[in-house]
Amino acid sequence: MISGSYREGFRLKKGSDMDFMLWHNDQRIIWDLSQCQYYTTHRQTLLLCDCSDSPPGYTLLQLLTLGINKYVQLACFLMKDKIYVSSSITRLFKYSEALSNTTIVNGPCVRYCFGDFIEYDYAHCFACDFWPPSASSWIDRCHSWPQPHIVNDIVKNGCHFVAIGHKVGNYEDSEWRISFSQAEHRLVYSMNHSQFLTYGLLKLLLKEVINMGLSEEDKLLSSYHIKTAVFWVIQQNTLQQWCPQNLLECFWICFKLILKWVYEGVCPNFFIPQNNMFLSKVHGEAQYSLFNKLYGMYKKGLASFLHEHSIMKNHTNNPNNHNLSTLSDDYSPDSEIDFDKQVFCRHSMPTLPILDLNHCMMDFIDKDSYMKAVGGQSLSTKMRKALAQDxxxxxxxxxxxxxxxxxxxxxxxxxxxxxxxxxxxxxxxxxxxxxxxxxxxxxxxxxxxxxxxxxxxxxxxxxxxxxxxxxxxxxxxx
Incomplete structure (x- = not known):
């Protein structure tokens, strides 16, 4: 499965990585033994989650059926009379053959670097067909966003487990992290035009201002933290209307939420809020330094901040950056239509936008009819209402x-x-x-x-x- 910012639709120079998550279809994770009934146990490798001693968002994986995969067998270890699969040993065996002078280990991934601009991250993982019980509260929170059918799709598709443990947990070398990558892409695609642009502008802020000149080890904030903040702001209805006219306000509210998180040292995972994603890195002197940097930006105010760092100047007139020209005062529906063209083409399928069966093909579309029918709505809504193929x-x-x-x-x-x-x-x-x-x-x-x-x-x-x-x-x- 392709993941990362490239799949989300970003094409930022030196910053749109392409991630791949790989798993075997004959290996599955279950949350309780009653779920064994859905699998052919003598043909599939089944692993049971054991979250009893792990931090929120992490788990040990107990082996139930052995299967034939050699990497699973080699990564097994005995603890408390039960057989578990080690995340660190799995990484060692999976990535040892791939490591070279063009690759580096990046958390649960191995990163392939081609020149200065192209990066590919590969993560071997396990798939689970069931939604994590620890994330059940997320379903209850989804009153206004995302829409019920999107929530159902996300829950129905389960989650994944990547080979990395919690740095302050009891079993860092053995634990696996619950990954909601598939759900997150679904949420990004359900954003409307202005929400997506806000997310993109924050990514530019992170890349070109906050993390500029820092080594990978010194970067405390990641694009995942940025995305999490946008998710929380959308779901909590902090803004009554996400539209191009309010774009800078949307950006500022998300920025202030990140500032609040850094001050408190708490970044709650969107699906499992008990999982504080700042716990292992944003604390002590590093936290103090990051807060001072962000608070300095905040005190200068939005207008002077944007002017000083030239984000507006460098990107509002660049058509390759997902039409961030909508940040300027001369916003028009054309920018949203142009953006949709890029999105529809990106999906690499022979699509035909439909509006009451009167208009098709983005190059020939009646712009007034298009905006009236689906203007300002989320990409998933547009694709349901305005796309068809042979x-x-x-x-x-x-x-x-x-x-x-x-x-x-x-x-x-x-x-x-x-x-x-x-x-x-x-x-x-x-x-x-x-x-x-x-x-x-x-x-x-x-x-x-x-x-x-x-x-x-x-x-x-x-x-x-x-x-x-x-x-x-x-x-x-x-």
Missing amino acids: IQLDNKIYYISELIPEQQSALQNNKAHLYISPFVMLHMLEILCYRHVDTMRAIPALYELQTLVHYDQGLLTDLKDRDISWQILGSVNR
Whole structure:
């Protein structure tokens, strides 16, 4: 699974790392023994969480079924008459073969460096299909954000465990950290335009001001702390409206929350608040120094702070930085549309934005209609309401009787799949359904399909789909 800021959509020079999380599908984590029933125990390696002596957000992993993976076997150790899997030994075996002069160990990851700009982090981990009990309070907090269907998706997809222990825990070399990377990406994609820009501006602040000139060991704040602050501010409804006009206020509120955390020495994990992510690093003299630095920025005020550090000057007019031009006074809906173009293209799939079936393709979109329909909404909402792609049918599976001849013909021509424009498919299904329940409503649907097939010039249907579109029109006419 790709993770990190690159997957989130950032393309910052010297700072958009690409992370990879790797795991074996025949290895699974469970939270209690009753969950064994969902797995084939003689084929899969099962590990049981033992959080009894670990700090919040961390756990020991007890081996229940051995499996055949040699790295799991080599990393086992005996404690209190139970067999556990060591995180440190796992890192040693997993990364020893990869280490070279172009790689470094970075926490639970091994980092590959190519030149000065490209960095890839690889983390071997375990997957868990169940939501952590220690994170159940997060579900109860989700009243206004994220939306219920997003919460359900996140919980349904469980979590992961990466090979790193808590530095002040009793079993640092043996513990595993609970990773919510998959859930966090889902949350970032549910941000609206202004929330995402606020997050991006804070990342620039961290990279170009707070951590500028510091070694990796001296950096107390990370982009993960920044992201956590944005999550908390959004969920706690600190701001009534996230919009471009309030962008600097959004930025300032998040900055003040980070300042408060540094002062208190407490950064609560978004999913498990009992997990203080400052505990092992932001304390003592280092905490005092960081607070003085941030408080100095705070005392100067937002306007002078931004002017002095030139974040606005360097990035508001740069179209490659996710349209941070919306920070300026001449904000227009064009910036949000341009941003959406980048996002939709980034997902590398043949997508067609739809607005009441009247507009498609970002290059030809009616901007007023687009903004009216989905302007200011989250990316996930936009993708549900405004995106479609060709329908792909497996020709070995028959879905609709009217399409069987076309699928059989395609198979004879060695074509494994049939691709149909979603617009053509929609009108076809309307016609077929209305024929059985309301024949009068089938007539305008047929007219819409005829108009689309006869007069569209590649705007709503790809030219390569024209043949199947004509065949479908002929089929429903019969």
